[in-house]
Amino acid sequence: MTPQDMEARIVRYGELKPCKTAFIDAHTPGSDQKENFTIIGGGVSESPDQHVHISIPHGFNIGAAGQPPKCRNSLHSHRTAEVFFVLSGRWRFFWGRWGDAGEVVLEEGDIFNIPTGIFRGFENIGTDYGMIMAILGGDDAGGGVIWAPQVIEEAAGHGLVLSEEGKLYDTKQGQSLPDGIGPMPLLTDDELTAYPEPTTADVVPNYVARYWDVVALADKAPAKVIGENGMLRDKPGFEVDLITRASASEAMHQHNRPSVLMPVTGHWKVDWEGGETVLAPGDTMSVPEGLPHRAKPSMTGEAALYHIVGTDDPAGLTWMPT
Incomplete structure (x- = not known):
């Protein structure tokens, strides 16, 4: 393989193309400054603006999130594995229905294999812009993101609506759900009981490697x-x-x-x-x-x-x- 051919399979840090409207919390105060990157695979972005650097199937997806200090990613869940390692900065990961079941702080190089099926979020608690790299299981990454109900409700107050097909519409930009397409339904109380609430002691020894x-x-x-x-x-x-x-x-x-x-x-x-x-x-x-x-x-x-x-x-x- 020539160097030119291989270069098409290399994504340089300085060439990463961010998307600031990738998810439903893109306008929510506290989350509106985050940048999402889809490096390998289709990822789980809900926005057509997300740039995919390498679309070759690998059996998993590679992505990244870049955030300034005090910026957070809202509570969500996945149907397949989600693994993060810290490239730069200091990050707090938290989980549970309301984000208060447990937490852990990760430093550069630390890696976290977050248990599937729990709501999780994260925030940059460092003093500079930070970056975490992500590995998502499967070529389709489990079909998308499952949001905690309060995230969808809060986003609606800032103009963003998620369709039942998992696509974002910005009402402040004059967009609306297409005819025959409804909004993403909120999880019911019965459905929410299927999402575990493990403690920090349950999670850190089995899922975090320093x-x-x-x-x-x-x-x-x-x-x-x-x-x-x-x-x-x-x-x-x-x-x-x-x-x-x-x-x-x-x-x-x-x-x-x-x-x-x-x-x-x-x-x-x-x-x-x-x-x-x-x-x-x-x-x-x-x-x-x-x-x-x-x-x-x-x-x-x-x-x-x-x-x-x-x-x-x-x-x-x-x-x-x-």
Whole structure:
């Protein structure tokens, strides 16, 4: 594969195209400054304005959220796995019907495999603009987002209406639901009982991996972060490894499906049969299936990257501890 062909499968941090109207809370005070990015796959955006950088199916989606300090993403749920790692900033994740069942604060490099089927939100509690990278299970990411009822109700007061088909309409821009199409129905009290309210003690030990803990495990071989035998034991349709300077291999290798490289720290030289490139934190690279390649730090200093590859497991519910 030529460098020119491979460049079409690389999304540089500085080339990310944000969407500020991706979801129903786009006009809600406190959430109206967030930026959403769809990097690989169709994502779950409710807006036709969302730009998709790479549409090649991988068995999962890659996205990102960028937010200034004190900006939050409203309470929502997914039908498939949602995994975040912090690229920059300091973030508070919270969950439950009203967002008060539990919470955790994540720093740069920390990774959170949020349990499927609970309402979750997050906010930037740092002092600068921050970015979190996301992995969503399945090529269609479970068919979209399920919002807590109060989010839909509050959004209506700011002009945004979500159709039953999952598309946004801005009444302040003169838009209205098409004939024959109704608004997204609110979850009933009976339906809401199906959404668990796990505590912080339930969630953090089983679903959060701290960056420096994972780095310590990657001293000789890549650390399995998410997978059947991973630190966060799960089978959500993809696996996540962390590779560091100590565990990067000189050997070329390949996968039988597309894989993704996402640096967290340091600069990484990736070479393959036909070319080479350098990735920096915030860059995302999709490596074609069957292509021999390798990644090594290209400079001195700390260096780590997350590696994601799909599996044959269905993109269903995350594993729940017993």
